[in-house]
Amino acid sequence: MTNSKPNKILIVGGGTAGWMAANLLVSKWQDVEITLVESEDIGIIGVGEGSTPHLKLFFDTIGVSDEQWMPRCNATYKNGISFDNWSSLAGFESYFHPFAAQTDDVFTLPLFFKHIRARMQGLNVDAHPDRYFLETYLTRQHLGPLPAESFPFGMAYGYHFDSARLGQFLAEQAQAKGVTRLIGHVAEATLDQVGNLSYVQLNDGRQLAADFFIDCSGFQALLLQKSLNVGFRSYKDSLFNDAAVVMPSAAPQVLPVETRSIALSNGWAWKIPLTNRFGNGYVYSTGYINADQAETELRQHLGLLDADVEARHLAMRVGRVDKHWHKNCLAVGLSQGFIEPLEATAIALSFNTIAQFIQCFEQSQFSHQYQQAFNQNINGRFDGIRDYIVCHYKMNRRADTDYWRDNAANQQISDNLKQILTLWHHSPDFAGDMLKHNLIGSYQPKSWACMLAGYGIFPNRPLQQPADLRAYQQEMATLGDFIRRCGLNFKPHAELL
Ligand SMILES: Cc1cc2nc3c(=O)[nH]c(=O)nc-3n(C[C@H](O)[C@H](O)[C@H](O)COP(=O)(O)OP(=O)(O)OC[C@H]3O[C@@H](n4cnc5c(N)ncnc54)[C@H](O)[C@@H]3O)c2cc1C
Numbered sequence: 001m002t003n004s005k006p007n008k009i010l011i012v013g014g015g016t017a018g019w020m021a022a023n024l025l026v027s028k029w030q031d032v033e034i035t036l037v038e039s040e041d042i043g044i045i046g047v048g049e050g051s052t053p054h055l056k057l058f059f060d061t062i063g064v065s066d067e068q069w070m071p072r073c074n075a076t077y078k079n080g081i082s083f084d085n086w087s088s089l090a091g092f093e094s095y096f097h098p099f100a101a102q103t104d105d106v107f108t109l110p111l112f113f114k115h116i117r118a119r120m121q122g123l124n125v126d127a128h129p130d131r132y133f134l135e136t137y138l139t140r141q142h143l144g145p146l147p148a149e150s151f152p153f154g155m156a157y158g159y160h161f162d163s164a165r166l167g168q169f170l171a172e173q174a175q176a177k178g179v180t181r182l183i184g185h186v187a188e189a190t191l192d193q194v195g196n197l198s199y200v201q202l203n204d205g206r207q208l209a210a211d212f213f214i215d216c217s218g219f220q221a222l223l224l225q226k227s228l229n230v231g232f233r234s235y236k237d238s239l240f241n242d243a244a245v246v247m248p249s250a251a252p253q254v255l256p257v258e259t260r261s262i263a264l265s266n267g268w269a270w271k272i273p274l275t276n277r278f279g280n281g282y283v284y285s286t287g288y289i290n291a292d293q294a295e296t297e298l299r300q301h302l303g304l305l306d307a308d309v310e311a312r313h314l315a316m317r318v319g320r321v322d323k324h325w326h327k328n329c330l331a332v333g334l335s336q337g338f339i340e341p342l343e344a345t346a347i348a349l350s351f352n353t354i355a356q357f358i359q360c361f362e363q364s365q366f367s368h369q370y371q372q373a374f375n376q377n378i379n380g381r382f383d384g385i386r387d388y389i390v391c392h393y394k395m396n397r398r399a400d401t402d403y404w405r406d407n408a409a410n411q412q413i414s415d416n417l418k419q420i421l422t423l424w425h426h427s428p429d430f431a432g433d434m435l436k437h438n439l440i441g442s443y444q445p446k447s448w449a450c451m452l453a454g455y456g457i458f459p460n461r462p463l464q465q466p467a468d469l470r471a472y473q474q475e476m477a478t479l480g481d482f483i484r485r486c487g488l489n490f491k492p493h494a495e496l497l
Pocket of ligand 1: 018039047051163187217222281315334347
């Protein structure tokens with residue numbers, strides 16, 4: 001590559017990742033010729049219906065409002081995720097994980113940490129996360145995340161959406177801004193003398209050349225892994241799930257503002273509310289249960305045992321590539337890696353990958369100067385999310401099947417995760433020490449604390465009343481009142497849609 005802006009970019013793949021890349025690139029580099037080629041024979045994966053606040057950031061970046069895209073994609077708002085039945089400890093059977101970065105946390109988070117510390121010291125105080133966050137209250141009251149204008153705190157929220165419709169919407173947006181869409185099946189890619197991608201050859205004989213290639217070919221990983229031979233690092237020693245079965249169920253009467261993640265015998269099931277249906281799926285490990293058993297269990301769980309509803313079965317390859325940007329190719333989406341969908345992080349990773357690539361490439365005058373730093377950064381994001389998800393399994397409090405027992409006993413966890421767990425058990429200042437030891441990556445201390453306190457990871461010993469019981473009760477009453485009064489600024493979810 002020379003130090004000049006590419007004239008032609010070819011994106012291979014028209015799933016969510018491909019069209020997100022097309023939109024971001026065309027918004028940023030209007031003078032570059034951008035073409036996207038997708039295969040009709042392969043199609044898109046067609047799952048992935050939950051997001052983090054990064055999807056809002058993406059739409060803000062390309063200048064699309066909620067009103068423009070949400071109705072087209074049967075989308076609903078999301079305040080966070082409920083984790084149900086991951087722990088069988090009395091009082092900790094369920095907890096809610098709100099999104100990070102809300103400024104009202106300034107008032108509520110310190111009290112949460114204070115009571116976690118007190119609980120660690122054996123005091124009988126409420127350290128369950130569900131009492132401490134506005135989003136949890138909003139979710140229980142079916143209130144959406146958009147506050148009245150006068151509300152002084154910022155809110156972060158995600159969405160639920162129909163992924164096929166989102167793809168179509170994004171394709172229209174990108175084409176309206178000048179991206180060319182081609183239908184064609186890439187048979188192979190050809191490299192030049194220095195090992196850069198030169199052109200791809202389609203089955204019908206067409207050759208598509210470009211200066212830069214974006215590999216969004218999904219689990220096929222055509223360019224980066226197959227043509228450029230970039231290595232893949234599997235996460236399967238710490239994340240056992242490798243398959244999913246998916247089926248819809250009837251639209252809810254009242255639209256929830258949360259994804260539910262419900263632990264089943266050998267994995268977990270998602271329940272995602274769209275305006276016209278629920279999306280459901282069971283993510284499981286084929287080492288413990290086969291596809292038929294998983295489908296039957298999901299049908300039982302949904303009350304659809306005898307219903308005429310089609311199920312889709314999917315295989316998942318969990319892990320990441322060693323380098324996301326190599327030579328003149330960037331991989332985005334499933335082609336760069338996949339962490340199972342427990343925290344719905346795939347779109348966030350795609351967005352971060354493209355946005356950071358654009359920034360690094362521009363900053364280095366379109367050279368490869370920052371390629372290594374970029375790859376390290378994206379690897380860190382993947383590994384950080386993996387650690388957080390592994391922690392759900394490692395710290396589960398169920399003992400009903402080998403699957404849950406093996407997950408709890410698994411020693412294949414990263415040094416970072418070991419350190420975080422040590423801090424949880426022993427540090428008098430969990431959040432401060434995470435910062436001090438450089439352990440804050442993809443998830444803030446708030447998220448870690450919600451998970452660990454939500455599962456009831458506290459010393460198992462008799463609890464004592466706090467010395468100043470009245471002061472404690474007063475604090476909790478003030479907290480509850482603060483959250484309830486904040487809640488007055490929010491409308492019912494249904495009114496926002
Ligand atoms: C069970 C499951 C649940 C998920 N849940 C979530 C979630 O809740 N939230 C979230 O953010 N993500 C989720 N994901 C991930 C999400 O689905 C993907 O990250 C997202 O859809 C992007 O996929 P993609 O565009 O990389 O690949 P795909 O959608 O698979 O698209 C691949 C594209 O490449 C094209 N292609 C492939 N081979 C060729 C070829 N030879 N020639 C030309 N074109 C080709 C195909 O035609 C297609 O257009 C989930 C994934 C799974 C498996």
